[in-house]
Every structure is written in C-alpha cells, then in structure tokens.
Amino acid sequence: MTQSLSPRVEAVFWFLLTATGYFLLASLSLHATKGADNMAAVWPASGYVLALLLLMPAYPRARVSAFAGMILSSLAANIWSGVPLASCFAYSFANGCEAAVALWLIRRREPGELSFMAPRSVALFCAAALGASVVSAAIVWALVAMLAGASVDFFLSWLTTVLLGMLIVTPPIVMLARMLGTNAMGRASAAMKVEAAAILTGAGLVTIAAFTQAHFPLTFLPCIAVVAAAYRLGPFGAAAGMLIVTIITSLMTGQGYGPIAAIEEAPKVKVLFLQFYLLSLLFTTLPLAALLIVRQRLAKRLEQSNRWLLQAEAAALVGHWRVDLIGWTIHWSDQAYRVHGLVPGSPVDVNYSVKQYVAEDGAAVRKILEVAVSTGEPFEFQGRIRRADGEIRHVKSHGSIETGRGGQAIAIFGTVQDVTETVENARILEAARSAAERVANTDMLTGLPNRRHTLAFLEKALAGARDHGAPLAVAVFDIDHFKRINDAHGHAMGDRVIHRVGQRAKAALRDEDMLGRIGGEEFVCILQRSSAQAAEMVAERVRKAVETGTAAEEGLPQATVSIGLAVFDGELDIEELLHRADQALYAAKREGRNRLRMAA
Numbered sequence: 392m393t394q395s396l397s398p399r400v401e402a403v404f405w406f407l408l409t410a411t412g413y414f415l416l417a418s419l420s421l422h423a424t425k426g427a428d429n430m431a432a433v434w435p436a437s438g439y440v441l442a443l444l445l446l447m448p449a450y451p452r453a454r455v456s457a458f459a460g461m462i463l464s465s466l467a468a469n470i471w472s473g474v475p476l477a478s479c480f481a482y483s484f485a486n487g488c489e490a491a492v493a494l495w496l497i498r499r500r501e502p503g504e505l506s507f508m509a510p511r512s513v514a515l516f517c518a519a520a521l522g523a524s525v526v527s528a529a530i531v532w533a534l535v536a537m538l539a540g541a542s543v544d545f546f547l548s549w550l551t552t553v554l555l556g557m558l559i560v561t562p563p564i565v566m567l568a569r570m571l572g573t574n575a576m577g578r579a580s581a582a583m584k585v586e587a588a589a590i591l592t593g594a595g596l597v598t599i600a601a602f603t604q605a606h607f608p609l610t611f612l613p614c615i616a617v618v619a620a621a622y623r624l625g626p627f628g629a630a631a632g633m634l635i636v637t638i639i640t641s642l643m644t645g646q647g648y649g650p651i652a653a654i655e656e657a658p659k660v661k662v663l664f665l666q667f668y669l670l671s672l673l674f675t676t677l678p679l680a681a682l683l684i685v686r687q688r689l690a691k692r693l694e695q696s697n698r699w700l701l702q703a704e705a706a707a708l709v710g711h712w713r714v715d716l717i718g719w720t721i722h723w724s725d726q727a728y729r730v731h732g733l734v735p736g737s738p739v740d741v742n743y744s745v746k747q748y749v750a751e752d753g754a755a756v757r758k759i760l761e762v763a764v765s766t767g768e769p770f771e772f773q774g775r776i777r778r779a780d781g782e783i784r785h786v787k788s789h790g791s792i793e794t795g796r797g798g799q800a801i802a803i804f805g806t807v808q809d810v811t812e813t814v815e816n817a818r819i820l821e822a823a824r825s826a827a828e829r830v831a832n833t834d835m836l837t838g839l840p841n842r843r844h845t846l847a848f849l850e851k852a853l854a855g856a857r858d859h860g861a862p863l864a865v866a867v868f869d870i871d872h873f874k875r876i877n878d879a880h881g882h883a884m885g886d887r888v889i890h891r892v893g894q895r896a897k898a899a900l901r902d903e904d905m906l907g908r909i910g911g912e913e914f915v916c917i918l919q920r921s922s923a924q925a926a927e928m929v930a931e932r933v934r935k936a937v938e939t940g941t942a943a944e945e946g947l948p949q950a951t952v953s954i955g956l957a958v959f960d961g962e963l964d965i966e967e968l969l970h971r972a973d974q975a976l977y978a979a980k981r982e983g984r985n986r987l988r989m990a991a
Contacts, residue, residue, distance in 0.1 A: 402456040405447055410460030412439050416560075417468035432641050432662045433669070436465070437489060437553045438560025441520075444494045445505055445561070446568050462487050481534035489527030489553055493519045507562050507626045510681045517558065517674075524554035544659060551666040558673050559637050562630035570627070587628065590620050594632045598639040602649030610650055613640070614672055621680035625687075629680035633673055640665060701725060714741055714803040716764070730786060730809045732778030747776040749783070764800045767792045773810065785814040834908045836886055837893035845907025849917055849965045856959045863959040864926030866916035866933065867972040868896075868952040871984040873912040876948050888950050895940035896952075899933045914952075915969075923958045923989070930956045931987050938985065951985035958990070 416436040440461050447453050465483035470476065496519035497505055506512045528550035535545065570576050576584075594616035601609035613636045621629035643649045644665050651665050701724070710727025714720070721744055725735040731747060733739070748756050752774030763770040773787040790805025832844035840848065849865065856863040870876070870892055877885040889912055896914060897906045905917040916933060918926045937952045955976025962968040975990040982988070 398450070398452055401450075402452045405443070405453045406456040406460040408460075409440060409443055409457040410464040412436075412443075413461050414464035414468050417465060418471065421468060421472040432552065432555075432644070432665050433559065433637055434486075434552045434556035435560040436461075436468075437486060437556035438558070439556075439564065440486075440490045441493050441557050442561045442564035442568075444490060445497070445565055458487055458490070461490065478535060481531055485527045485531035485534070485549075486553070488530055489523040489557075492526045493523035493557060496522050505565070507566055507630065507677075508681060508684045510678060510685060513626075513678055513681045516561070517677075520554055520557040520561075523557070524550045527553055548659065548662065551663070551670070555637070555666055555669055555673075558677075559630075559633055559669065562677065563627065563634050566627045566630060587624055590616075590623055590628065591631055591635060594620055595635045595639060598636045599643075602640050602643040602651075605648070605650050605653035608650045610668065614675065617672060617676045618679065621676045622683060625684050626677065626680040629676040633669075633676055636672065637669055640669065705729075708809040709806055710808075711804070711806050712744070713805075716801055716803065727807050730784070730807055731776065732780050732782065732784075747778070749775045749777060752776075760803065763790070763792055764803065767794060767798070767800060770805075784809055785811045837890050837908050839893050839897065839914075840905065840907035842907070842909040845905070845909055845915055845917070846965060848905055848907070849915070849968075852917055852919055853959070853962070853965050853968065857961070857963075862920050862922055862926075864918040864921050864923070864930075864956060865959075865968055865972045866918060866926070866930040866954050866956045867969065867976050868914055868916070868930075868933070868954040869976070870912040871951045871953055871980075873950075876950065880948055884948065888947060891940065891947060892937050892950055892952065895936045896933045899936035900929065904929065915972075921958075926956060926958055927987070927989060930954050934985070934987055953979040953984045954987040955979055956987060956989050 413436045416439055417434075420434055420436065440457070443457055444454065447457065462483050465486050466479050469479040469482055474482070497515065500515050501512060505516060507516070528546050531549055532546040579587075594613065597616040598613040601612045617629060617632040617636055620632035624631075640649065640651070644652045644661065646652075651661055651668065654661055654664065656664075705726055708726070708730065710724045710730050712724070712727050713722045715722075719741060721739060721741045723731075723735075723739060723744075728735040728737060728739075731739075731744075745753055745756060756772055756774055759770050759772045762768075769789070769791045771787075771789050773785065775783050776786055777783055787808045787810045788805050790803055792800045793802040793804055795801040832840055834841040852861075852863055855861045870888065873885065873888075876888055889908075892912075893906070893908060893914065896916070900906055900916060900918075903919050904921075905919075907915050907917070909915050916930065918929055921929065931954075934952055934954055937950065953976060955972045955974065955978070957968055957972035957975060959968060962971075971990040975988040979986045979988040
C-alpha cells in the first residue's frame with residue numbers, strides 16, 4: 392500500500408502508523424486493564440508493532456522509522472500514565488528490544504512471508520514470541536532492579552504480558568492485512584461473510600455472558616466459541632475470536648466482573664490466572680486452526696488425486712480392487728466394474744469376481760492368490776473373463792498382500808486391466824510375423840523351403856548329428872535335360888515341371904524328412920535319422936515318384952531326376968557334406984541320368 396510513495400514519505404507513513412497505534416493501545420492497556428504493580432494483563436502494543444514489522448517492506452529506513460515511532464509513543468504513554476521517567480525509558484527500551492529479537496528470530500528461519508496456515512510456521516512464531524519476551528523481561532527486570540528493585544513476580548508478569556500481546560494481537564492483524572491486500576474478503580461469498588460475522592459476534596456475546604457474572608464458573612464457554620470459530624473460519628477465525636475474548640475478559644476482569652475477578656486472592660494472582668487462562672485458550676485454538684487447514688488441504692489434495700486416479704483408470708482401462716480377508720468382502724473401483732461389464736456400484740462378492748474367469752483360467756487364478764496369501768509375495772496373472780454380457784475379455788492383474796500385526800495377511804490389493812486389444816494385437820502381430828517368416832523362407836514357385844531356409848535347417852541337422860551322433864543323409868537332385876524342356880515347351884511349362892517334380896518328391900518323403908529347392912531345377916532332401924540303407928531307399932522312392940508322376944500328368948512333358956546321396960561321415964560343415972552329394976550327382980549324370988548314386 393506504500394509502493395507508490397517516495398522513500399521519505401514512506402518512512403513518515405510507517406512512523407505515524409506505528410506511533411499512533413502503539414500509543415493508543417499502550418494507553419488503553421495502562422488505564423483500562425491494570426494488574427499488580429501497575430502492570431497490564433495483556434500488552435497488545437507489542438503484538439501491534441510486531442505485526443507491522445512483518446507486513447512492512449524490508450527496507451532499513453521503514454524499520455528504523457517504525458522503531459522510532461514505537462519508542463517515542465511508548466515513552467509518551469508511560470509518562471502520561473504516571474510512570475516514573477527512569478522506568479519509562481527502561482520499559483520502552485525493553486519493548487524495542489523484544490520487537491527486534493522477535494523479528495530477527497522469525498526472519499532467521501522464515502525469510503519470506505510468515506504463514507499462520509502451517510503448523511510449522513505457527514510453532515516458529517510462538518517460539519520467537521517466547522524468546523523475545525524472555526529477553527525483554529530480563530532486560531526490564533535488570534534495569535528496574537538497578538533503579539528501584541524488582542521481584543521475580545515482576546519478571547514473570549512482564550514476560551506473560553508481552554508474550555500474550557504478541558501471540559494474541561499479531562496473527563489477526565497480519566492475516567487481516569493480507570486478506571485485504573489479496574482481496575480475499577472481496578472474493579468471499581455473502582453467505583460466508585454473514586457466517587463469519589455471526590460466529591465472531593457469537594463468540595463475543597458468549598464471552599460477555601460468561602464474564603459479566605461470577606455466580607457460575609462459565610469460563611469454558613469462550614473456549615467453545617473460539618474452537619467453533621477456528622473450525623469454521625480457520626486460523627483467522629481462531630485469531631479474531633481469541634482477540635475478541637481477550638479484550639472482553641481483560642476489560643471485565645479489570646473492572647471487577649467475572650469469575651476470575653471473584654477469586655479471593657491478591658490482584659497479581661488474578662492477573663496471572665487471567666494470563667494463564669488466555670495462554671491455555673490460545674495454545675489450544677491457534678495450532679488447532681492450523682491443523683484444520685492442513686487437514687482441509689490434504690482432503691482437497693486427496694480428492695483431486697482420487698479424481699485424477701479415476702481419470703487415469705478410465706483412460707488406461709485399469710481398475711483397482713481390494714479383498715478384505717477378515718470380513719471376506721471385496722471393493723471394486725468404477726473402472727473395475729466397467730472391465731467386468733457391470734454398472735458401477737452393482738453388488739459383487741469375492742466368489743463372483745473369481746467365477747468370472749473361464750474354467751481353466753479360474754483354477755489358475757485361485758492357486759496364484761492362495762500362494763500369494765500364504766507367502767505374502769506380490770503376484771501377477773493374466774486370464775480370460777466372461778463378462779455380464781457374455782463377451783470374453785482378456786484381463787491382467789497385479790497385486791500385493793496387506794499384512795497386519797504379526798505379519799498376518801489381512802487384505803489383497805490389486806489392479807485389473809483389460810488387455811484384450813493388446814492380446815489381439817499380439818496375436819495379429821505374431822500371425823503377421825509367422826506369415827512374413829513363411830514368405831521369407833518359402834520358394835514361391837514350388838511352395839517348398841527356399842535355399843536360405845533349407846541350408847539353415849541342414850546346419851541344425853548337421854550340428855545334431857555331430858553332437859549327438861544322430862543319423863543324417865543328404866540327397867541332391869536336379870531335373871534331367873531341363874534345358875531341353877524349356878527350349879521345347881517354354882519357360883512357363885518349365886516352371887510347371889519344376890512345381891510338379893517338387894510335389895511328387897515331397898509326397899515320397901517321410902514326415903521327419905525335409906525337401907527344399909536351392910536353385911533353378913535343383914533340390915535337396917535332408918533325411919534325418921536315416922541309416923545309409925534307409926536313406927538310399929527313400930532317395931530311390933523319390934526318383935521313381937518323379938519318373939512315374941510326371942509321366943502320368945496330362946499335358947506335361949516327361950521328366951526324370953538324377954540323385955546324388957551322401958551319408959554324414961563326420962563332416963565339419965554342410966559345404967563338405969553337400970560337396971560329396973554333388974559329386975555323387977555328377978556321377979549319376981555321367982552314367983546316363985535318371986538314377987541314384989551313393990557318395991563314396
């Protein structure tokens with residue numbers, strides 16, 4: 392509110408604001424509510440100065456002006472009340488020191504804005520006020536003792552008086568100024584303003600009712616009123632209610648009204664009891680209000696987190712569930728209901744949730760959960776459920792076991808996710824991969840394994856024969872005089888002949904054997920678990936099948952094959968084994984074709 396003023400005008404502003412307020416509050420305390428040794432029960436001027444120091448900008452000139460205004464107004468108020476001049480200087484010096492110490496202690500831990508909404512900041516403020524009050528009391532007690540003598544009672548009375556002044560007056564001034572500065576009061580609804588006014592007015596009326604009579608000890612009624620203000624209005628309600636109660640109780644007790652004034656003790660005892668009463672009320676309500684604010688913030692944060700959780704569950708198709716093993720009940724989130732095809736809130740029990748799984752998956756789920764409960768280990772399972780509409784869906788669950796005292800399992804918590812699309816996409820991807828692999832490994836003309844696949848299969852078969860002694864033989868054959876067939880009948884007819892030869896040869900093989908086309912009109916038969924004699928019989932069967940099959944095929948020219956057969960004999964690689972088979976093939980061709988020859 393002073394940002395547009397020049398530094399000199401701003402200094403004057405804080406000087407006048409501090410001096411005027413301090414003089415009025417100090418004079419009121421000294422003349423309206425007096426205790427033993429001419430000491431006020433509460434010294435609100437200390438709280439007023441500390442509030443201004445916390446609110447004003449951290450400019451040295453502003454603070455110096457505020458301290459100057461406080462010292463001068465303190466001297467004026469004490470002199471006007473008849474306090475000896477030496478004591479006036481001692482009191483003013485001590486009050487100045489307490490304000491400086493309190494500000495230093497607060498800024499040392501909280502260089503920014505001190506908030507009365509956080510328990511930690513409230514505790515810091517109370518500790519700083521107590522420390523400053525002790526320093527102030529010690530200073531004034533030492534000075535007065537040198538001047539006119541002072542008892543320990545004077546020390547305690549001063550300490551509690553200025554402590555109450557800071558604890559009771561500073562918070563409402565600071566909070567009210569900040570609410571006005573941020574227009575928080577302007578943004579409040581009319582209903583809220585009416586409620587706040589009613590609560591604070593009620594606190595004042597209840598306090599007046601309790602302290603204008605001494606017949607009934609109704610000192611607990613203001614406590615209830617301030618707690619209600621703290622509950623409904625937060626820290627500001629607690630601080631404002633506390634200030635109202637302090638003003639009324641101090642005035643009434645000082646005028647001889649109320650249950651505390653009726654105590655048959657010395658005046659200073661009554662003042663100390665009033666101070667004890669206010670301190671007890673203060674330390675009950677102010678921390679309570681801060682804790683209530685923390686609870687409200689946590690409740691809002693929890694509500695927001697729950698809202699985000701529900702949104703995240705809906706977006707990810709993930710729900711959560713919890714089984715109470717003690718009460719044998721189950722809780723589902725809204726998304727868990729949707730995963731199962733149910734309306735959120737529909738009645739379900741533990742058995743229903745497991746029965747939703749198809750028979751073969753349900754047994755596995757039960758076993759996994761039983762093991763998890765017995766071991767306490769986290770679990771994971773995936774299965775198929777039959778929804779309420781009859782649709783089969785794939786779901787996946789993760790979870791953990793909640794344990795109580797003694798490590799006993801008391802609940803199971805888990806998530807459930809609809810992974811049907813993921814499973815279906817994986818199936819489609821696997822099918823596509825398999826199809827692509829088949830295409831990559833298949834000869835397009837004959838439908839037989841191509842050269843790459845055939846040689847890879849032969850590599851594995853050779854490794855098995857070499858490592859485990861499994862019998863293995865390789866038969867290499869090609870079509871006799873294939874060039875003549877192409878020249879006489881055309882390449883299209885040649886392709887038909889190659890395809891027919893491949894089909895007839897494959898039909899003649901056993902299930903454990905493999906036939907592949909490795910180029911042009913050349914084929915390879917991989918004969919596993921075959922002795923030399925058995926391999927020769929199979930290879931001869933292939934030759935005859937080609938010879939008779941192609942001859943019987945209407946419209947196709949006659950075709951025969953020559954075959955070279957090599958039985959595994961410790962070769963280190965497939966090239967060596969294939970070379971032996973090729974040599975036998977060349978021998979069959981030299982000897983007239985359409986025949987089988989065994990490699991040496």
